[in-house]
Structures are given as structure tokens and as C-alpha cells.
Amino acid sequence: MREGTATPVRRQDYTAPAYWIRSVELTFDLDPGKTIVTSRLVIERNLDTPPQPLKLQGEDITLLRVQANGESVSFRHEPGLLVIDNPPGDNFTLDIRNTCCPDKNTQLSGLFSSDSGLFTQCEAEGFRRITYFLDRPDVMAVYTVTLRADKKRYPVLLSNGNLLEQGPLDNGRHYAKWHDPFRKPSYLFALVAADLVAREQLIRTRSGRDHLLQVYVRRGDLDKTEHAMNSLIASIIWDEARFKLPLDLERFMIVAVGDFNMGAMENKGLNIFNTKYVLASPATATDTDFMGVESVVGHEYFHNWTGNRITCRDWFQLSLKEGLTVFRDQEFSMDMAGGPSARAVKRIDDVRGLRQVQFPEDAGPMAHPVRPDEYQAINNFYTATVYEKGAEVVRMMQTLVGREGFERGMTLYFQRHDGFAVTCDDFAQAIADANPGSMLSTRLETFKRWYAQAGTPHVEARGRYDAEQRRYVLTLSQWSSPSAQQPVKLPYVIPVVMGLVGPEGQALTLQLEGEYGHSGTERVIVIDDERLELVFVNVDVPPVPSLLRGFSAPVRLDDGLSDADLLTLLRHDSDAFNRWEAGQRLALSRMLAAVPGAAPAVLDDALVDALRAVLRDPSLDPAFKELVLTLPTERYVAEQLDTSDPQRIHAVHQALQAQLAERLHDDWAWAFEHHQVTEGYRPDSEQSGRRALANRALGMLVRHAVATGDAVWPGKAYGRFKEAANMTDRLGALAALVDAHAELAAPALERFHTLFKDEALVIDKWFALQAGAPETADGRVFTRVKxxxxxxxxSLKNPNRARSLVFSFMNNPAAFHRSDAAGYALWAELVIEIDAANPQLASRLARLMERWRRLAEPWQSAAREALARVAAKPNLSDDTREVVSRALES
Incomplete structure (x- = not known):
């Protein structure tokens, strides 16, 4: 649809479908230029709705024939619909024959061509680009699929479920017939026809059943699939052990494709993945890539139950499957990481992502609740709010009912709803009902405000110590900023995991007034009204409150702590998250003080000494040290300001980076030398932590060397780049040279490209590294990007390649936010160009400008002009038009 023709869809207008489709038989005669699709639908009228026409969605397909019960039937067309005004009774069979053209499908939604193969992506509304259907998630059917194609060109033919039969046909063709015994909505349909090879593994699950696991990739990539297979096996074992959820099909298949808008798709039994989240070898993938493969493989497998067996009633309930499954993959990754320190590193990474993307989204023009109330283009609501904030809502449920209580709730959820399309309310009710008497159960309606209200709540905490009474009074209050859609926001249920830390770092016991005895050194306090006052007794020393441990709720916390208090937490807090948070806040306060320009950007002795102590502490995990010694990003600093000057923030950030490099120079050299990994490569948390800290140290050493004219460390970095035995160390050394704009960066980049010119995912890294380098006064990063x-x-046609260069550049504040507006002009040009072929990708690029009103002049006016230029473009997709229109109206 073009010209902004989409009509808003509202949650309150939901009605059950007038017809159900009970079973589907699909036959595909596959050809990239003209695929013939024949469908036989067994349809049943929903007797709970009044009689009405049958309306099937269809888009960019050519209808050839329609029959009902084997006879011709009268039909008509409405925009995007095939309408049968007088269906033949309450139960009938509908036969449809149509064609589609995969080669021309640049949207990568529906059936499309990629690398000489045919693949599908049907979520959210792609199935209608394959054939006419009731393309909505609450219409669930059993599918039988027959695929026919040229055997030489497409030797592998896959679809959902179990393989029933396969064999040759005339004229060099062959067929495969698949059957999925589980009812599913159309968005979970998948097919693959390509020349692929597979890594296979036969496993036996706890139930004693044998299952075939297959990971399909193009020829030449099989050696990069071991980690994906191991991750799949680990996911199956974990889900059966943690939630008693077994693999339910004879086989489970993963297919990697190079052209894909998303990270992966959880189609029942046939997960289709972006190659980025399947292919990994030590020579071509970093530790971060290995972790990404494990996380995404887990995420898509966990969808088998939380998304497939139980799915969404409508797209407003998207977080029912996505928020829950993100929570599950986060829990899986933490369990796989190992000990408490490694688990904390994973939690910190997740929270950094939430704050970097979701918090700004909550404060921007596209803000929406976890369960949205309306949308124009559903693709725009695959957001951090639905996914990551949705996961935080689920995590709070677990905090309120406990780990065992949450598992009981999950069991009840599947007992009640397996095989059905339900709502977020149904999930919350199951968790509450399985835990009667819990705070979730008694305050469920208040808790569900997390689903209904947009924005990030604020929590203010203030403490008062009475030495004579040995009492500590802690007052907690909450408030939320009003919005046009929700001028009045009601209090939330907010779990605050807390402890009290003594001046010497000791964990103090917690006893509330009126309690007999204490309840340990950590407890969950629940705020469920605007204000809560707590009185702790028998407190012998002035405490420092350690609040929101583990980031127990997605809120903005103002605890009023002094630098001295934060330094205490940085040195001593037993909660690793809050220890990291204290360091980040101390560094952030120095940046915010310097941004207005009245004071220089200075790292004071107290903070430097505390950071040095963390770096040198033998008891701390290297990965944790690396996180503590990494400054808050420029984008995060900008979000703390009412009006931001991107160039000034960049200058302050670079100044503090330079000081950190100089003042800890000897410590960085020690860290680099003492955290080398000499044994064989393993992508585990222990080794990856050492590599992360060593590479961080190398980057700081090269930065300082370039600033002082010393050639030693750039030379060492170049040597490490050439001799590295794995991609993590090779890319880390290259990044050290590129980010410091060292003279050796150019030959290193050239050598890197020569080495990996045939590895698409590695060349993506090459583009991204150059686009994300710190900008210089002469604008060399922008010039390089051009x-x-x-x-x-x-190529802009491949989403991975477009993201690697274009998105990396536009997420580089100083390079993108140029005072001459050249960055904004380039943004407008590329949004318009990409939108003509791939609206999903274009709308995501468009969102990078939605916070334009927070910019100072001259950037704000230039940004408005660029947005207006895109908005004025004729034939703009609904996806992109919604984003730019809402940005301009904000």
C-alpha cells in the first residue's frame, strides 16, 4: 500500500474471525519468475458471529481460479482482499490457484529469491503475498504442503513439520510432501527450496524420543555450523530441564539465508535464520558473534512453545510471545554463561541495550505500551518496547513470585492454553493463579499497567539515618511523565531488590520495624503506590542503599547518592550490576558537568583510583572489568539532556577517553599482557572475558600512542592483527588502529579486505568498523562512508550490508550530526531509496531521526527539513510514512 493509505487498527476493535480455516493443503510449483500456488482450504463459519462475506487477504499475487466445493463461485475484489459474498454454507472447501513472483519480491516478505534459492518470511503479514488467506494469528490450521521444483536447481525442498514422502517427477523435477500435525497461524508457515547442505545430529530427549536436528547452509559454509548445532542441542536440553517443555516434532530444522530483514524466524519446526546468527568459526566470527548465535538459536527454539504452541490472538499481543521468549533466551544465556560474575555480565549487556534503545523509544514519538493500542503498519511495532521491555515485565513477574513460582505459572499457562491464540492478560493471569497470595496475585490489575501504559516510570529514593535510634528511614516514590495519549498515568507495581552497604563495604542485615529478627542482607521491596516509607532498625552504621539490584525493574532511578556513596558501591557492592552502575554514574556525572562548556572534562583522582582498583582486582571477572572501564556512550549521554549538542558531547567523550588512556597507561599495559589467551580457542565466558579486556586495553594503548606520536603500540597492534589466531583478536587489533586513526589503519583495512573478500559476514564487519569510528575535525569518517x-x-539490497555501513554510520553521533546537515541529507536520500524496495528496512532507518526535537540548533532545523523531505515523497510506504509523520508531529 502506498500514499499513506493505511487505516489505523485498534485493539479495542478486535472481533473474532467470521470464519475459521481448519486445514490447509498447499501445492507449490516453484519457479523464481512465476511460482504457481494451489491451496485447498477447509473452512468453517464461526457460528458466534453473524453471517457475512468471506474476505481473504492477498497482496502482489495474480489470481487464476477460485472454486468452492469443486464448483465455480462468485467473487469480487476490494483493495487487498478477495471477497466471496455468498459462501456455500457453514462448512465448505475452497480451492484457490494463483501465481507470485519471488524474483521481484525485494521486500523479503512472502516468498522471495536469495542466492539462487527460494525462501519465505511470513511474519507478520507475509503469507498474503503467497496466496489468498485469512492472514491473522488467531486463525490456526493444520498444514499439508507439497513442493515441486527442478531437482538440479533446488535439490532441497523443506516445509514445516514432518516429511511424509519425497521422490522424482518427470522432466528433471522432484517433490517433497510435508505435514505439520500442530495447528498454527499462517505467519508460522515456511518453505525453502535451494541447493543446500546440512549438518545433522540425532538426539534422544528425556522422554526417550529420537529427533533429527538439521542445520542447512549453502555449500562452503558447513564448517561454520558446529556452534549453531551445539546451541540448538543446549536449548533443547535447557527447555526440557527448566520448564519441562520437550521437542515435539520428529525433526527440527534451521536454514541460513543471506537476505533477511530480521535476525531469524521461528516457523514451526523450520526456523529460517539470517546467516549472521548461524555461521560462526573462530577465524570468521568474534566472541560476540558466538554469543549472538547461541542467544538467537535459543530464542527461536524457545518460540516452539512460547509463540507456536501458544500464539497471539492478535498483533497487539505480540509481546505475549516476544517479551516472554526474550526473557527465556536471556535466562538461557545466563545459565549457559556459568558463575555469578558471568551471569552479571550478561545482565549488564541486556540492560545497556534496553537503556540505549528502549528508554529513548519510550520518550519518543513512536512510544507505545508493551501491548499497543493501535498501529498503522504492524512491522513498526517489532520494537524494543515489545521485545526487551516486554521481557522486563516477565522478569518482574518472576521476581514477585520467585523462580519456582514462575515455573508453576508456566505449567498452568500451558495446561490452560496449549494449542490456542491468547492474550497477554491470559499469561499474567496464569502466573498469578499459580501463586495465590503473592504480590502479583493480590495486585494483578495494578501490575498489568505495565502492559497498558507507555513511558518509563521514575523512582525517587531518599534515605535518612538516625545514629541514636540506629534506624534508617528509606522513602520511595514513583511518578510517570504524562503524554498526549495518556495524560494521567497510574502507579505501577515495582519490585525493588535492595541491600544496605556499610562504609567499609559490609553487607548490613535488613530488619524492618515491627519484624522479629532480620531477613538476610537482600530483599525485595514492592512499591505499588505513589509513595512508600520503610524503617529499618538495628542499623549500626550509616548505610549506603543499593537499590534496584540486578535492574529489578525498567525504571529511571534517582537515589540522590553522593560521589562518596557511589564510590563505596563501586568498590564494595556485592551486587555486580550495581557495582557497574555506580562506575557508570560517576563517569556520566563528569561528562554532564563538562558538556555545557563552562568546565573542562576531567577524570578526578578519586574516580581514576577506583577504576584502577577494579582493573587490578584479581577476584573480578575480566569481562566485568571491561564493562566497568567502558565509558557511557555518546548516545546515552545525549539522552540525559533536554537539549543535546552532538559535537560537544563527542568532544567531551573523546577528552575523557584520552584521559582514561593516559592516566591508566601502565595499568592498560599490564591488563593487555596478563589477559592473553594462549590455549586453543573457546567462545566461553572465561576466555571471551580475557580477550575483551585485552582488546579494550590495546585500544586504549594505541589511542594514547597515536596522540603522543609513539609508534610502539600501533606497531604491536598491527602485528597482532596479522598474527591473530581468531577473529576476536584480529578485529580487536584492527579496531584499535581504526578508532585511533593510526597510519597503519589503512594497510590493515586493505589486508583485512583481501583476506576475507569472499566472507560476506566478515566484510560486513569491515564496513561497520569504518562507519563507526570516532569522527575527526576534518570529517574523515563521513568522507569515508560516502x-x-x-x-x-x-549494496543497499542486502539488509545485513545496509545495516553494516548505513546504520553504523547513522548511529555514530559526531559523524552523522554534522553542522552542515550533510549527514541528514544522506539519511533522507537513503531512506527514500531503500523504501522503494524494502519498506521494513527503510522504516527502521527512518527511526534513527525520531528524537530530532532533542537536538540543539542548527541540527534541529536541519533535521526537521530532512524529515519533511522524506514525508513529501510520493508513494512512500505506510511503514516509513508512519515513522516520519509521527516524528514531525511530535
Missing amino acids: ALLKHPDF
């Missing part, structure tokens, strides 16, 4: 857009290896 040149790279014309590089023979660059």
Missing part, C-alpha cells in the same frame, strides 16, 4: 557507499562490495 566513498564506501560506492564500493563494489556494497
